[in-house]
Amino acid sequence: MKLLERILFWVLSLLCVALGVLLxxxxxxxxxxxxxxxxxxxxVGVLALLSILCTVALHLMRASGKKExxxxxxxxxxxxxxxxxxxxxxxTKRIAQDQEGVRACRSKVMNNGAGVDVELxxxxxxxxxxxxxxxxxxxxxxxxxxxxxxxxVGKVGILVEAxxxxxxxxxxxxxxxxxxxxK
Numbered sequence: 178m179k180l181l182e183r184i185l186f187w188v189l190s191l192l193c194v195a196l197g198v199l200l201x202x203x204x205x206x207x208x209x210x211x212x213x214x215x216x217x218x219x220x221v222g223v224l225a226l227l228s229i230l231c232t233v234a235l236h237l238m239r240a241s242g243k244k245e246x247x248x249x250x251x252x253x254x255x256x257x258x259x260x261x262x263x264x265x266x267x268x269t270k271r272i273a274q275d276q277e278g279v280r281a282c283r284s285k286v287m288n289n290g291a292g293v294d295v296e297l298x299x300x301x302x303x304x305x306x307x308x309x310x311x312x313x314x315x316x317x318x319x320x321x322x323x324x325x326x327x328x329x330v331g332k333v334g335i336l337v338e339a340x341x342x343x344x345x346x347x348x349x350x351x352x353x354x355x356x357x358x359x360k
Contacts, residue, residue: 186239193232200225248286248293250327260326262286262293269295272321276314278305280339292329293322300339311335 203212204222212218247259270284281300286293295318301307315333322330 190232190236193228197225197228197232200228248288248326248328258327260328262288265293265295265322265326265328268322268325269297269318272318273297273299273314276310276317278302278310289331292331294332294334295330296334296336298336298338301337307337311337 200221203209204218204225207213207218212221247261248265250258250260252258265286266284269286270282273279273282273284278301279299280302283298285296287296297314301310314335318333319330322328
């Protein structure tokens, strides 16, 4: 968010909370004659609570949205750098598809607070040994993503959805003729 947008967000938030508190004070200490009616007091009280609750909800949505959208790449005295989850997902997918024997891959990246966790769903070519390829890919993903972005990769879960055994090549059918006969 730009600085002006942040300032406007906070000013509007403070105004909503101030309005809610003012309405709440009017309900609790009704000195005006129109606030003596119970129905009016209830309506004003509901408006006060809605004003405060909406402000809190907006702040919670804003705070939770940041964590899901990006992962912290670096933080220093000059500021912070973030990498979007879409970029990290595309990157992990490309790294996985560059592995020999990987036919297709889907990637999901989730923020874990200290970095990201990765889940891969993949289809392999026939004859690929799953365990060694998965171990090599997990290590490579952690190293390459950190080298390129500075984001730490925690867990790398791999689900192999399709892998088939290599079929032996078909032998040509050779017709055996009795000795001495030719075609």
